[in-house]
Amino acid sequence: MTYNEAIEYLYSRLPIFQNQGARAYKPGLHTTYQFCERLGNPQQKFRSIHVAGTNGKGSTSHMLASVLQKAGYRTGLYTSPHLKSFTERIRIDGTPVDEDYIVQFVTDHQEFIETVKPSFFEVTVVMAFDYFAQIEVDVAVIEVGMGGRLDSTNVIRPEVSVITNISYDHMQYLGNTLPEIAREKAGIIKPAVPVVISEWQDSAVAGVFMEVADQQFAPITFASDQLYVQDWTFIDGKLVVQVTDKQTNQLLYNDLAMDLSGTYQLKNIKGVLATLTVLQQKGFSLSEEAIRAGLSNTATITGLKGRWQKLSDSPLILCDTAHNAAGISSVLEQLASLPARSRRFVLGFVSDKDVSSVLKLFPQHAFYYFCAPSNMRALEASKLLAMAQGIGLEGKAYQDVNTALDEAVNEADPDDIIYVGGSTFVVADLNQL
Template sequence: MTYQETIGYLYSRLPVFQNIGARAFKPGLHTTRELCSLLGNPQETYPTVHVAGTNGKGSTSHMLAAILQESGYRVGLYTSPHLKDFRERIRVNGTCVDEEFIVSFTDDQKSNIERLSPSFFEVTVAMAFSYFEKCKVDIAVIEVGMGGRLDSTNIITPEVSVITNISWDHTQYLGDTLGKIASEKAGIIKDGVPVVVSEYQNKEIADVLRDTAESCAASLVFASQELEIRNLGLSAGKMIIDIVDRKTGDIVAKKLRLDLTGTYQVRNVAGVWAAREILVAKGWKLDEQSTYRALASVVAITGLKGRWQRLRSNPDVFCDTAHNTAGLSETIRQFASVCSGIQRFVIGFVADKDISGMLALFPKEARYYFCAPSNLRALSAEELATEAVKFGLYGKVFENVNEALKEAILDSTPEDGIYVGGSTFVVADLEEL
């Protein structure tokens, strides 16, 4: 098969969550374990870092990969979903997996795929683990797909486990209380493996995480209780922060420059710094200069896109992959703080989410351009517009995000601002990304 034929086979043969949702959800580790066993358990041939959480796990994974790479290590990075190209999911030192490897892996494993009927995600996890072994990585950063306990990635025993935060998302799969969701995320905690939780949120969540860590004899740190992140503002396109030890008041990192400038990154970077300290204590050589360089250039080093990304100026156009109430509340607040003119929102959602909580966050005085992602789970722009009216949000309907964005730009003055988002898949459809 050619590369395109291979990708076509994988999408047509395997259930893909991003396309069909619940019908592709296949919780449990049995199939992934069997696939990897047939490959010789490649995930056991190199150290790993495991990252879970509701929001911020992608940014956290990319920041940790950048730090390790800039420190001289050969680093694998597995994330999902991809935005433009399937190959984005599997990277080594920022470079996407070879087309040839995808073809050969699929050809070699076709009989196992036909026999085991894995999900698309299970195959891509096994493919990533195998590729990292082939590339002889020094370490791999592995992002959880959804949840943690039953996620296909959860067959690794990492150097450190990171849980960014826990909020409402995928409740039909993970549970209808924050405690239940926390329990699923806590499922990545392993016996004796240190755990970093990026932010302390509330007692209900903290108790679940602490209890799980104690049952595994795993040390647990709430990074936000140990470290204060002081946002000093923007300079030359970078967010400038100080990291302060809350116990001593000492500045741990002074005027650290972040190229990921979403205000939510201040919470992610606390977890990243705490995980870095654990890795250093374990013998990984991550000096401060390399860390500073890495965090100033995460996008260039790892290829991360779609996180509070400015697409153009006059008018300013920002996009962000935030797709739940916790994520959107932060990005909408930041957008309001940087937009001096009319706020314009180009938004779309998937149909299998309760979007009422998200729509309630948007300002009524803004202008709206409703669209649908090019995804089988898409909520139609017409349905979105109808639902939005219930929240006092009025606007125009468009077939896709690019048509909607063009209209928004035409309607704007240089002082206006345009926000594009609502779904990862809306951002993925952007031609300008």
Template sequence: MNYSESLAYLYSRLPVFHRIGAKALKPGLANTERLCAALGNPHQKFRSIHVAGTNGKGSTSHMLASIYQSAGYRVGLYTSPHLKSFTERIRLNGNPIAEADVADFVTEHQSLIEAVEPSFFEVTVAMAFDYFAKQQVDLAVIEVGLGGRLDSTNIITPRLSVITNISYDHQDVLGDTLPQIAGEKAGIIKSGVPVVISETQSETVPVFREVADRNHASITFADQVYTVRDEGMRDGYRRVEVTDVNQQTQVYTLDLTGPYQMQNLPGVLASVEKLQTQWPVSRDAVAAGLAAVVTQTGLQGRFQRLHDQPVVLADTAHNQAGIQSVLAAVQSMPHRVLHLVIGMVADKERSHVLQMLPTAARYYFCQAHTPRSLSAEDLRTEAAELGLIGEAFSDVNEALEAAQQNATREDLILITGSNYIIAELTNTIRDPS
């Protein structure tokens, strides 16, 4: 099989979460363990950092990878979902896995895949672990797909576990309360392995402390170690001042310019500090890595500026906390009218998100070309009941074109609501392949 044929095979044969949602999940780690056992247990052949959380885990993973790349290490990075190309999920020093390597893996292990009958995600995890082991990475940053305890990535025993924050998302799988969701995320905490929590949240602190104590794992609440002060934008970068508990101050420039990165940064810095004896990193390497996350790791869709006059921003925020953060950031930026291009998936709770959207904005409702997507007309109808008025479009690019035609140079256009919406933007989000 070539690359296209191998992907078509995986998509047609295996349940895929980004197409059918939670029905694609196969509870438990048995399939991943069975796949990796047949591959010679590659996950035991490289050292890793495991990153979970509701929001920010992707940004945190990419920031860590960029820092260690800047320090000269050979770094694997596994994330999901992808935006443009499947190969984005598996990277070595920022470079996506070669299409030929994907094709070779699927072709060589077709009989194994058919014997195990795993999910699409389980196969991609096994593929990533096999690739990192063969590439002899110095370390791999592994992002959890969903939850933590039962996530396929959780067969690893990392050198550090990182949990960014807890908010409401995937309640049908993870639970209806923050402590329940935290309990699932805390499932990545391993015996004797330190854990860093990026944000202190009163409802989840007892959960994390209890699980860490039970596993004899040291726990660090990063925002109690580092205080971050946003100094605004300068020359296309966000400038931040960080003060640690010893009152030592450092100024960084971030190419991930979303103000919500202020919540992720303490966890990143605490993680690097915690691992200094295993992977030493200089202060200069930290600064260089944080200033070049996009260029070094290929991360896109995080408060990404696509155009000026009017400003066009794309952000993959897709739950209540994520969209709330993005809206707060947008409201702090000077603009006349906000034009909001938005699409959402059908199998998530939407009412709380819609209730927080500003009635003064002008709306362009759209849908992605995936079975999980909520139809633009249904979204428009639900939004109209809350006073959010706009038009429905069958495609995000049509919606964006309409917004650009209606907007003045002083307006601001935000595209958000779903990874799948951002992924279908053309001529603005780069295809890494």
């Protein structure tokens, strides 16, 4: 079996959420535990950090992994979905998993997979745990796929649990209110394991986290209650912040630079720094030098793509994987702050999102180039165009994101801004990424 054959087997034989949505959703931990037991419970053989949340969990995971790596720890990182290659999901010290390992894993466990019929996600999670155990990582950062309580990653007992924020996404699986969604995310809180909540959002959501933490005797920290971003600016393309202790008003970090420069990282950075403090308290050696180096070079160190990523200077082309109302609102706010002669949007979505609500966030005075991601859940570009026209957004439909972007570039002046997004899978389709 070759690598391409192994990947084709996983995609063709297993239910995969990114293509099939609800038909591939398999909540519950029984199969994951069963698979892990077959492998000698690899998830118990390394220290870990568990990261959940509606938005920001990917950025947070990569920032934490980058700092740990710069501090000298052999660091595993599991994230999903991937943008270009399946191997992006499983990394050690920024290097994607070896293709030969994937072939061997699929070959060794093909009969078990055929018998038990796990989901694509369940297989990739257990594959990551087995790889991290075999390579003997010092610590692994594990990003939740969706929700938390019933997510396949929730078989670990981490050093610290992190929940970035709660907003509306995947409501058909997680609940229709923020407290309901919060309760699913709070499912990663383990007995006596510290939990960091990046943002205090409202008393109802916070109340859920405090209730679950109390039940589990888990120390809870709301990072936004402890840390305050006093000031921020952009220097040489990096987001530079001043972070103070909210209780003492003491400056903790002066000119802390982040190469993940979307302003929504102003929320994530508080959770990251609070988590690093918990890790220090648990014996991790994390110097300020390692923290600064890790945060200023996260994308380079970990290979992260698609977070407020610049593809071109003239015209300025930016892409971002924000794909729900809360995430896209933050992106649009930052876009609006940038000077431009005109703004052009290359947009595509998957069909099981609340696209109508998201479209209403976009400005009327702009040029639109609608497309569809190469994904079985894709919303057809012609249908997206019709929905957009119904709320006063004008544009044209194109067969794919690269054709749409080429047209946007052809029609743009050097001082225009072009934004590409709407769906993670649209960004993944970009040739320039």
